[in-house]
Amino acid sequence: MRAVSFESVGFSYPGSRQDKSSKQVFEGLTLTLVPGKVYVMSGPNGCGKSTFAKLMTGMLKPDSGRILIGENDMVWMGLSDIGKHVGLVMQNPSRQLIMQKPVDEIAFGLIHRGMQKDEAANVAKAALRDYKLTEIADTPTQKLSKGEQVRLAMASVAVLEPDWLLLDESLSCLDGASRSKVLDKVARLVRHGGGALIISHSKDLAYELGAIRILIERGGVSVVV
Amino acid sequence: MWSDMDPRSKIFATLCLTSMALLVRMPLAALLLAALTAAALIAFGIDPKGPLKTLIRLAPAMLVVAVLQVLLVRSGRTVLSAFGIGIVTTGGLGAAAFMVVRVGIIAACGYILSGIGFADFLLAMKSMKVPYEIAFMAAMGAKFLPLLAEEMTDSLTSAELRGADIKRMGIIRRLRLYSEVLMPATFTALSRAEGISWALELRGFNPGAGRTYWRKLEMRMSDWMAFPLGIIAFAAFLLANY
Structure with a gap:
C-alpha cells in the first residue's frame, strides 16, 4: 500500500472566455496521505475539494510541484496505472456507471485488468451480495437510486483492490442505512491496510469515524488530527 | 472590434462562412476563406487560440480521415x-486539405x-420568425453540449481508472467502449431535459402563449454592414469557384 504525497503543488484553472484571468486553486500545497488511515476533507463550496480529488486521480495535472504515489511521479503514469492505486467514486456516480447491468459494471474493471470473463462474473456476483445489491441485479444501472448507484460505483472500484478509495461527496445523498453500509466498506478497506479519503461537507464525519480531518479554505490547507 | 454585434449579424456571418466552407472547390479560395474566417473571429472579439485548441483536440480524428482520403481518392496526378x-x-x-479547412472553419463558426447569450439567441430567432419551440430546443441543445462532453469525459476517465487503456486499445474495442460510454451520457441528457421541461412548466412556461420581451435587439450600422459584406463575399466566392 502506497502513500500519496503532494509536494509543493500549484494548480490554477485557465480563465474563461468572459473572464480571462486564471483562477488559482492551490499554491505550494504539501500534504502526505498515509495508507491505513481515513481522511475526511471538508471546506466551503468552490474551495478546491473536487480539484484535489481530480489531481489525486490524475484527471488534472499540477501546474507546478509533483504528486507521488509511493515513489512514482503521477505525471508519468497513465490513468489506468493510477487506477491501480486510487479508486474514485464520483460526486455524481451515474456518470461513472457505464454498463447496462450492475454485474457487468463490477466485472468491467476486472476484465480490463486481465481477469477471465467467467471468473470476473463470479467475483462481480459475490460483490453484489457483499454490497447488498443482489435485489437490483437486473435493474439498469441508470435507473438505480442514488444510494444504490453509490454502492455499485464503490463495489466496482473496490473489487480492483486499490490502495486508496476516494469518495467525492458521495455520502451526501445517502440515507442512514446506505451511508452505514458504505462506511462499513471504507472501514474494512482501512483494516486491510488501504487508505480512504472522503470529501464531505459534514463537519462531524471526521469525529464520527475517528478520521484525520483536512480543512481546505481558500488560500490554505490545514490538517487536524 | 465588433464583439457586441447583434446576434443576427453573427448568425448570418456564420451561415455565410459555413456555406462557403461546404461549397469551396479551389485551393486558393479555401485559403482565402480560412483567412476570412480568422478575420471574422478577430472582428467578433474571439481569441483564435480557442478554436485552435479545439482543432488540436480533433487532430487525431482529422488525421485518420485525412489519411483515408489520401489513400482512397484516386483522382489527379500520382505523386x-x-x-x-x-x-x-x-x-x-x-481532398484531405479541404477537409481540414472545412472542419477548421466550422469549429471557428x-x-x-x-459567444451569443441564451436569451439573445432566442430573441434573434424569434425576430427571424423561427418557431419558438424550435429556437428553444436549439438553444437548449447548444447550452448542454459542453455538459454532455463533460459527462462523457467523466465516464471515460472512470473506465480508464478501472484499467481500460484507451490509448493502447484496438479500434474495435475502443469504438465499443465509446458506444458504451454514450449510453449513460444520453440517458443523463434525456433525464435532464425531462427535468428542465417540468421545471419550466411549473414556473408557468408556455411557448404557445403570447409574451412580451423586456430586452430588444437593435441593429446598428456595423450590424447592417455585415449583410452586404457577407453577400458580396458569397457572390465573389461563387464566381471564383463555379
Missing part, C-alpha cells in the same frame, strides 16, 4: 507510387455562435 501502384494522388491530397 507517390510503390511497385507501379499509385498510392498518393494530388486529388487525395487536395461554432465559437462565434457560442
Whole structure:
C-alpha cells in the first residue's frame, strides 16, 4: 500500500472566455496521505475539494510541484496505472456507471485488468451480495437510486483492490442505512491496510469515524488530527 | 472590434462562412476563406487560440480521415507510387486539405455562435420568425453540449481508472467502449431535459402563449454592414469557384 504525497503543488484553472484571468486553486500545497488511515476533507463550496480529488486521480495535472504515489511521479503514469492505486467514486456516480447491468459494471474493471470473463462474473456476483445489491441485479444501472448507484460505483472500484478509495461527496445523498453500509466498506478497506479519503461537507464525519480531518479554505490547507 | 454585434449579424456571418466552407472547390479560395474566417473571429472579439485548441483536440480524428482520403481518392496526378501502384494522388491530397479547412472553419463558426447569450439567441430567432419551440430546443441543445462532453469525459476517465487503456486499445474495442460510454451520457441528457421541461412548466412556461420581451435587439450600422459584406463575399466566392 502506497502513500500519496503532494509536494509543493500549484494548480490554477485557465480563465474563461468572459473572464480571462486564471483562477488559482492551490499554491505550494504539501500534504502526505498515509495508507491505513481515513481522511475526511471538508471546506466551503468552490474551495478546491473536487480539484484535489481530480489531481489525486490524475484527471488534472499540477501546474507546478509533483504528486507521488509511493515513489512514482503521477505525471508519468497513465490513468489506468493510477487506477491501480486510487479508486474514485464520483460526486455524481451515474456518470461513472457505464454498463447496462450492475454485474457487468463490477466485472468491467476486472476484465480490463486481465481477469477471465467467467471468473470476473463470479467475483462481480459475490460483490453484489457483499454490497447488498443482489435485489437490483437486473435493474439498469441508470435507473438505480442514488444510494444504490453509490454502492455499485464503490463495489466496482473496490473489487480492483486499490490502495486508496476516494469518495467525492458521495455520502451526501445517502440515507442512514446506505451511508452505514458504505462506511462499513471504507472501514474494512482501512483494516486491510488501504487508505480512504472522503470529501464531505459534514463537519462531524471526521469525529464520527475517528478520521484525520483536512480543512481546505481558500488560500490554505490545514490538517487536524 | 465588433464583439457586441447583434446576434443576427453573427448568425448570418456564420451561415455565410459555413456555406462557403461546404461549397469551396479551389485551393486558393479555401485559403482565402480560412483567412476570412480568422478575420471574422478577430472582428467578433474571439481569441483564435480557442478554436485552435479545439482543432488540436480533433487532430487525431482529422488525421485518420485525412489519411483515408489520401489513400482512397484516386483522382489527379500520382505523386507517390510503390511497385507501379499509385498510392498518393494530388486529388487525395487536395481532398484531405479541404477537409481540414472545412472542419477548421466550422469549429471557428461554432465559437462565434457560442459567444451569443441564451436569451439573445432566442430573441434573434424569434425576430427571424423561427418557431419558438424550435429556437428553444436549439438553444437548449447548444447550452448542454459542453455538459454532455463533460459527462462523457467523466465516464471515460472512470473506465480508464478501472484499467481500460484507451490509448493502447484496438479500434474495435475502443469504438465499443465509446458506444458504451454514450449510453449513460444520453440517458443523463434525456433525464435532464425531462427535468428542465417540468421545471419550466411549473414556473408557468408556455411557448404557445403570447409574451412580451423586456430586452430588444437593435441593429446598428456595423450590424447592417455585415449583410452586404457577407453577400458580396458569397457572390465573389461563387464566381471564383463555379
